[in-house]
Amino acid sequence: MTVQKDGIHVYNEIGQLKSVLLHCPGNEIENIVPDYLRRLLFDEIAYLKQAQKEHNQFSDLLRNEAVEVLYLTDLMAEILENKDVRTQFLEDFMEEGKIATEGLRECLREYFNKMTPKDMIRKCISGVQKSEVPGIKNKCLADMVKNPYPFYLDPIPNLYFQRDPFSSIGKGVTLNVMSSITRNRETLFATYLFDFHPRFQNVPRWYNRDKTHPIEGGDELVLSDKVVAVGVSDRTDPIAVEKMARKLLYSEESFEVVLAFDIPKAREYMHLDTVFTMVDYDKFTIYPGIEAPLDVYSIKKGANQLSISYEHEKLSQVLKKYLNLPSVKLIRCGDGNPIAAGREQWSDGSNTLAIHPGKVICYDRNYVTNEALRKNGVEVLEFESYELSRGRGGPRCMSMPLVRSNL
CATH class of the missing domain: 3.75.10.10 (L-arginine/glycine Amidinotransferase; Chain A)
Structure with a gap:
């Protein structure tokens, strides 16, 4: 990991821009559908x-x-090379995504742990469809009740x-x-x-x-x-x-x-x-x-x-x-x-x-x-x-x- 000492240095809006953080749209855009536009704060479907x-x-x-x-995906992938950080991030991300049942959490842990850090962060951003994840082994009531919503984790x-x-x-x-x-x-x-x-x-x-x-x-x-x-x-x-x-x-x-x-x-x-x-x-x-x-x-x-x-x-x-x-x-x-x-x-x-x-x-x-x-x-x-x-x-x-x- 290459370390620069610049950190943050922004004292104006117009001085020569030296370094900038971007995120290129990925498959999260493909997971926007008309039924959930408002939920995801979009007005239209993008190509x-x-x-x-x-x-x-x-x-x-x-x-x-x-x-x-x-x-952002590159920097996050560098961070997630550390296994302890990666483990904690996934737990925090599931908490933020309101994954409440332990059965589903365990299922998602197995799903993400097979991925490289770069693939993991991209998938966190793109969202996890229910059809992508193997069946939950230890189901509780919330896992059994039918829910037509197609995502376990929403796209971002x-x-x-x-x-x-x-x-x-x-x-x-x-x-x-x-x-x-x-x-x-x-x-x-x-x-x-x-x-x-x-x-x-x-x-x-x-x-x-x-x-x-x-x-x-x-x-x-x-x-x-x-x-x-x-x-x-x-x-x-x-x-x-x-x-x-x-x-x-x-x-x-x-x-x-x-x-x-x-x-x-x-x-x-x-x-x-x-x-x-x-x-x-x-x-x-x-x-x-x-x-x-x-x-x-x-x-x-x-x-x-x-x-x-x-x-x-x-x-x-x-x-x-x-x-x-x-x-x-x-x-x-x-x-x-x-x-x-x-x-x-x-x-x-x-x-x-x-x-x-x-x-x-x-x-x-x-x-x-x-x-x-x-x-x-x-x-x-x-x-x-x-x-x-x-x-x-x-x-x-x-x-x-x-x-x-x-x-």
């Missing part, structure tokens, strides 16, 4: 072969920009959105609590990553998955080495934001303020980064539909407790003040046209991934927004997005930066 082609285009763009691309199709289970802030992370039961298993992978992988030893945690209130990485933006923005959204609770802010601001890190963006609580907005991202020192993409209802609160370190204030100014003025900028340019999704904005926001037109200041990766389908970015001096790299966009997430959603250069 795996095309989704993988698009994801490979995305990773190739990153590598062409000298970004180290790491895959949202895992290609690596932004959400944890978030890199400074030299530490928030190890998140997901708002839905379906996605909470995703954070177990991050737990093992930071507990056992030698590359990520002793990484501070600004929030942990044992907390009760949800916070997701798509709501967490590191705007500078002093300012973190967090969305109070459909999937992130204000109590979690305050708890995270307290841990972060009273640490030895350089951060001085957490800006809480209170955005509409609706699936089409979902996270802050689906309606607002940073693309350059003084330029941001924004979905115009959130500007009017947006409230911003500043959270700062007080003598003995946090100081929380409502920001009365417009968003551009708030950003100018806290980022110490002479001016701020808000580049509107759909170039300000309400029809184009609504259409392209649905396919994540505002969800950009900066690879260095003024250079971003975007879905090709959001051509109106991409052209607006170019008109404002931002270089846009595009890749195909027929299938990946069906999961309701864009390039930023699919990537977790591990190391960025300081500005």
Whole structure:
């Protein structure tokens, strides 16, 4: 196992991206069926072969920009080479998957123990159909009662959105609590990553998955080495934001303020980064539909407790003040046209991934927004997005930066 000392180092949204964590969609996408779309948080059925082609285009763009691309399955397979860790992970994974009977647990242990670490982690992600597993030997009532549901362990199709289970802030992370039961298993992978992988030893945690209130990485933006923005959204609770802010601001890190963006609580907005991202020192993409209802609160370190204030100014003025900028340019999704904005926001037109200041990766389908970015001096790299966009997430959603250069 090759050990790098980089660990986590993220003090901005736009500095040169050095290292990033991805997950290429696998057979978990093939296990999405119409009857269980809502349960698995999908709106549509995706075509795996095309989704993988698009994801490979995305990773190739990153590598062409000298970004180290790491895959979750590879890191987890390295961890699971340790037999004791592997045994404990499987027990934890079955607990998270609500495998309650000892007969079924024993059956699944035998099923997984025949696999290599890489095959095991892929199968954990893709889900276990009942038809794949030999019969349970010692059945209890729960094993005998007929249940038409086809899975023992649900697939985890949202895992290609690596932004959400944890978030890199400074030299530490928030190890998140997901708002839905379906996605909470995703954070177990991050737990093992930071507990056992030698590359990520002793990484501070600004929030942990044992907390009760949800916070997701798509709501967490590191705007500078002093300012973190967090969305109070459909999937992130204000109590979690305050708890995270307290841990972060009273640490030895350089951060001085957490800006809480209170955005509409609706699936089409979902996270802050689906309606607002940073693309350059003084330029941001924004979905115009959130500007009017947006409230911003500043959270700062007080003598003995946090100081929380409502920001009365417009968003551009708030950003100018806290980022110490002479001016701020808000580049509107759909170039300000309400029809184009609504259409392209649905396919994540505002969800950009900066690879260095003024250079971003975007879905090709959001051509109106991409052209607006170019008109404002931002270089846009595009890749195909027929299938990946069906999961309701864009390039930023699919990537977790591990190391960025300081500005």
